[in-house]
Amino acid sequence: MSDHPLTRDAGTAHRPPVVVGFDGSEHGLRALEWALSTAEGSGSPLVVAHVRPEGLQLGAARVESQGVVPELPDTVLNGVAAGMERRGPRVPVRYESLDGSVTDALAAVARGARLLVTGSRGRGGLASLLLGSTSRALAASAPCPLVVVPHEARAAVPGDGPEAGRVLMGLHPEESPDEVPAFAFEEAHHRGVPLEAVTAFRLPPPQGALLAAPSPALQVPPPLPLADDAEDLVRGAEREQEERLRPFAARWPDVELRPVVVPGDAAGRLVEGSRDAGLVVVGRHHRHHLGSLLIGSVAHAVLHGAHCPVAVVPPAPAGRGGLVEEGP
Numbered sequence: 001m002s003d004h005p006l007t008r009d010a011g012t013a014h015r016p017p018v019v020v021g022f023d024g025s026e027h028g029l030r031a032l033e034w035a036l037s038t039a040e041g042s043g044s045p046l047v048v049a050h051v052r053p054e055g056l057q058l059g060a061a062r063v064e065s066q067g068v069v070p071e072l073p074d075t076v077l078n079g080v081a082a083g084m085e086r087r088g089p090r091v092p093v094r095y096e097s098l099d100g101s102v103t104d105a106l107a108a109v110a111r112g113a114r115l116l117v118t119g120s121r122g123r124g125g126l127a128s129l130l131l132g133s134t135s136r137a138l139a140a141s142a143p144c145p146l147v148v149v150p151h152e153a154r155a156a157v158p159g160d161g162p163e164a165g166r167v168l169m170g171l172h173p174e175e176s177p178d179e180v181p182a183f184a185f186e187e188a189h190h191r192g193v194p195l196e197a198v199t200a201f202r203l204p205p206p207q208g209a210l211l212a213a214p215s216p217a218l219q220v221p222p223p224l225p226l227a228d229d230a231e232d233l234v235r236g237a238e239r240e241q242e243e244r245l246r247p248f249a250a251r252w253p254d255v256e257l258r259p260v261v262v263p264g265d266a267a268g269r270l271v272e273g274s275r276d277a278g279l280v281v282v283g284r285h286h287r288h289h290l291g292s293l294l295i296g297s298v299a300h301a302v303l304h305g306a307h308c309p310v311a312v313v314p315p316a317p318a319g320r321g322g323l324v325e326e327g328p
Contacts, residue, residue: 016114016144017094019047021106021134024076027119031149032080034309035117036089038147042114042190045092048084049109050076051102060099103137115145115311139303140284145183145313147279148303165278166194166258170270170298172283173199173240177315180283181245185252187279187311194256198273199241200266201233230263237261267301274306284314 020035022028032048039046052060052074060072074097084093098105110116118135135148169184170176181197188195238261249257262269274280282299299312 015042015044016112017045017047018042018115018117019049019106019110019113019144020117021102021119022048022050022076022080023119024050024079025119027132027149027151030151031117031119034147034149036091038115038117038190040090043091044114045094046089047094047096047109047113048077048080049096049098049106050074050080051098051100051105057099102134103141106134106138107142111143113144115147116142117147117149120148120151135303139299139312142312142314145179145311147309147311149309150306165191165276166196167191167279167281168270168273168277169195169197169281170266170283170302171197171199171241171244172266173237173244176244176283177313179316180281180313181248183311183313184281185248185255187281188255189252191278193278194258196258196260196273196277197241197245198260198262198266198269199237200262200264200269201237202263202265234261234263267298267305270298270302271305271307274302274308274310277308279309279311280306281311281313284312 018035018039020032022032036046038044056072074095077095077097081093081095096109098109100108106116106118116138118138120132120135135146138146139148167184167188169181171181184195184197238259241259241261245257245259249255270280270282280302282302283296284299285296299310303310303312
């Protein structure tokens with residue numbers, strides 16, 4: 001990793017930065033615009049990171065192996081920096097020219113960041129793909145929340161209604177880590193918009209759905225709830241959601257919380273709601289027992305189908321305490 005010559009000193013900016021991966025593509029430009037707006041809205045410094053093409057990295061390594069330090073300008077960052085200077089951003093901006101694989105380099109520069117932002121696809125990505133390989137890999141491995149900005153063809157423009165621009169969070173009261181509601185409340189706080197917390201669950205089939213008796217060789221399952229029990233299940237889920245969100249609502253009393261508990265498909269509800277939302281927030285699974293990182297079926301479906309930016313929030317590293325005791 002090397003600092004770009006156009007790096008600007010962050011000075012007195014002590015907040016964790018917003019990092020955006022930029023590759024010069026139209027998808028990258030959309031991610032850059034979103035990242036700059038978010039950084040300015042939260043008062044966070046902005047880091048624009050570009051991973052040099054593999055061919056350029058190899059060429060520079062060959063020259064360096066001959067004892068000569070190559071002076072190869074990063075034309076992509078040069079162009080971004082010139083545009084930023086004309087625009088006059090309201091937050092400090094730093095530029096990073098990186099080597100290595102795109103996924104590893106961006107994950108490394110995002111350590112300690114407030115969030116990492118990427119486009120849904122990069123330069124050279126197949127138009128038929130809804131999500132590029134880099135964004136997909138970072139969703140499972142980024143050390144901080146990853147925000148994927150959808151490409152223009154899939155993005156929806158929020159209207160002027162009361163729901164427009166809100167933060168939409170998918171919450172499983174028992175499984176979502178504290179980092180998910182903490183991030184969602186903080187984003188709603190900085191944006192000055194409501195937070196809609198969606199808890200969706202599938203109703204079990206009524207007893208009449210069992211068309212045949214179980215095999216005598218199998219253990220008889222317990223009785224399934226009747227359809228009439230649906231209201232009781234919803235009320236129970238509402239209590240669980242309210243208890244889970246109570247400390248976060250107390251920490252961010254200025255955020256208008258809109259709890260939603262419905263039977264059905266969580267991913268489908270979030271994708272449909274993303275049409276007039278400003279941001280969808282979902283959680284990433286803990287590390288699998290085999291060592292692999294999983295993003296979960298809901299996060300996977302939302303990343304591929306949402307019409308607004310999606311934040312995938314990782315759980316805290318093992319041994320780290322909860323977040324609700326800290327100040328905003």
